[in-house]
Ligand SMILES: Nc1ncnc2c1ncn2[C@@H]1O[C@H](COP(=O)(O)OP(=O)(O)OP(=O)(O)O)[C@@H](O)[C@H]1O
């Protein structure tokens with residue numbers, strides 16, 4: 300496997316390339332906090348996240364294990380059980396739905412028509428006791444008024460679109476009868492079946508072998524453009540980020556450390572944590588590019604450090620970093636950083 304090669308990424312429709320066309324803001328999250336009550340305390344998984352995504356744009360969320368990436372996505376789709384989860388935000392609007400106020404039909408609309416999510420393990424998306432076809436057809440029928448035969452023919456078309464060679468056979472297969480890569484394709488087809496405005500992909504290729512990984516990433520990129528969706532790509536893998544997204548958000552300890560267009564992030568990382576992440580990519584000779592190399596331990600979400608969550612591991616921290624929490628501030632157009640030391 301080669302080292303991820305940062306490259307110029309074509310700017311999507313959601314960028315300053317087309318300022319004269321009003322862009323639709325698909326997701327707007329301001330000051331999101333998510334905590335879980337547990338025996339003897341509170342786990343503060345997300346501690347003031349702010350992010351947005353416009354139509355056609357792709358955003359990568361990167362950060363070490365436990366930084367709050369999945370919880371952020373699950374909160375945006377209200378997929379967390381509440382309680383134990385407690386979600387607050389100054390604003391959280393997804394495709395015109397006020398996420399925190401959504402009830403009943405609005406909640407159902409949120410998870411399907413507004414947004415769909417694909418996961419690392421496609422088995423979590425499918426019920427093992429029903430065929431793939433049954434599940435995609437039921438999803439279509441739940442979100443749209445279509446006749447069963449129409450829904451089945453659409454399911455066939457979607458399976459063909461995700462490059463499944465024998466869609467009719469796969470339609471009648473049970474999840475356990477498919478390989479990991481095929482099941483991942485089927486999950487993408489099911490996600491697309493509601494024609495969502497945003498696709499959340501949470502480590503969608505981590506469990507797959509390298510060749511299949513590349514094919515699935517390409518497929519996700521292709522359908523994002525074809526369906527005009529926004530994309531939120533959550534990953535540990537800087538190579539995936541370099542290949543798939545326009546803009547990157549770096550998370551640590553439940554907070555945004557830095558946000559930048561992908562090329563700028565690779566060229567001139569501003570936050571010491573981003574610098575450490577980029578330096579942590581293992582050598583050129585194979586292996587998974589997991590971000591596990593930064594010395595020191597991630598913050599304990601049950602007892603997060605005061606000030607900047609990265610200060611105990613930061614090589615350039617000063618006294619202020621352990622006392623005051625740095626706010627996310629703009630340093631250049633499209634670039635934000637939360638660090639007292641960043642220029
Ligand atoms: N249901 C839950 N109850 C209690 N704590 C939780 C729950 N779900 C997540 N957490 C905690 O919230 C924090 C953030 O978790 P999250 O799954 O968002 O991390 P992540 O960035 O997605 O990590 P990974 O890269 O390993 O997937 C972690 O400390 C995790 O243990």
Ligand SMILES: [Mg+2]
Nearest residue numbers: 368369370501
């Ligand atoms: Mg996760």
